[in-house]
Amino acid sequence: MESAIPAPKVSRLFIYPIKSCRGISVSHAPLTPTGLRWDRQWVVVNSQGRACTQRVDPKLALVEVQLPPEALVEHYQPTNNSYMVLKAPGMESLKICLSKQHEVTEAITVWEWTGSAWDEGIEASRWFSDFLGKPCQLVRFNAASEVRQVDPDYVGGQHRTYFSDGYPFLLLSQESLDALNELLKEPIPINRFRPNILVEGCDPYSEDLWTEIKISGFSFQGVKLCSRCKVPTINQETGIAGSEPTETLMKTRSGKVIRPDAKNKNKVYFGQNMVWNWMDSSAEENAKMIQVGDSVYVLRKVSSAVEAAA
Structure with missing residues (x-):
């Protein structure tokens, strides 16, 4: 009798407290309807109130963000002595109090919001x-x-996000990165793609097909394939952009290649945007936490990327 195929597992978790700044690799993280706790709660904006991102300001990749270790404990409440610390080349450290609320500023814009x-x-x-x-x-x-809803054309209900590009969770598999790196002259690390959840133990690009998964008893819905901008071409250690991996992805992961009969043939796709079904009753029965090592159970999937939303 054949043994059952082991379920994929969460291999790494990442949060990005400030949009487009350096991420933090964590062993566990509390779940919230807007993503892993602390993810994209802050954004740098220009004089017109529009979000600054690595697309225009690649130096943001060099801004290191540190949170107190206790910030990832469930039900943690910051005090007046709780700080986020920022570091960058040539700059003194900056401390941001996690509990203090300053004056409200209006007309802050992130994409359509x-x-x-x-x-x-x-x-x-x-x-x-x-x-x-x-x-x-x-x-x-x-x-x-404020409430920032995700695109209702792709997912209904009360799903929302903070300052992410559009969805509260981005999931990728290590096998997809490995398959891409086999095609590149110089392998790249996972930080080029800035996922929240990295899984391993599945076939390359399996995540394209996942429409519902369960992690630690919590249900996540695969909303749409993640179309990639220029950020993956930016070396996250130097802030310098190149041509890869987009050049290779255009040959292997463009809409023309994986979704030939659909629109957006010139976009490239890598990863799956997801939402947590936080309104499910099961979400109230457990500690709202996921961690590295958790099994990933695929409950529903489509048969090919052609059927996946994008």
Whole structure:
């Protein structure tokens, strides 16, 4: 009798407290409807209030973000002595209090969304302005009065996010990265793709097909394939862009290749955007936490990338 195929497992977890700045690899993280706790709660904006990202400001990749170790304990509440610490080449460290709420600033824009946010103050503004060489502010999502829904064309319900590009979770498999690296002259690390959940123990690009999975008893819905911008071409250690992996992905992972009868033939896809079905009753029965080593059970999937939403 053949033994059952082992389920894939979570191999790494990442949070990105400030949009487009360096991520933090963690062993566990609390779940929230807007993503892993602390993920993309902050964004740097320019003088017009528009989000600064690595697409235009690749130096953001060099901004290191540190959180207190206890910040990932479930039900953690920051105090006046709880700080996020930022470091960058040529800059003094900057401390951002996790509990203090500054004045509200209006007309903050991330892609299609515009709303209010908490201004993190003049010191943070000067720090990022000096580092990027242009007027900037650091702002935090105003969760007290703002809600940013995900695209209703792809997923219904009350799913929402903070300052991510569009969805609260991005999942990738190690096998997909390995398959890509076999085609590249110089292998690249996973940080080029900035996932939240990295899994291993499946076939390359299996995640393309997953429409519902369960991790630690929690149900996640695969919403749409993740179309990639120029950020994966930026070396996250140097902030310098090249031509890869986009050049290779255009030959192997473009819409023309994996979805020939669909629109967006010139986009490249790598990873699956997901939402947590936090309104499920099962979500109330467990500690709301996932961790490295958790099994990933595939409950529903489509038969090919042609059938996947994108």
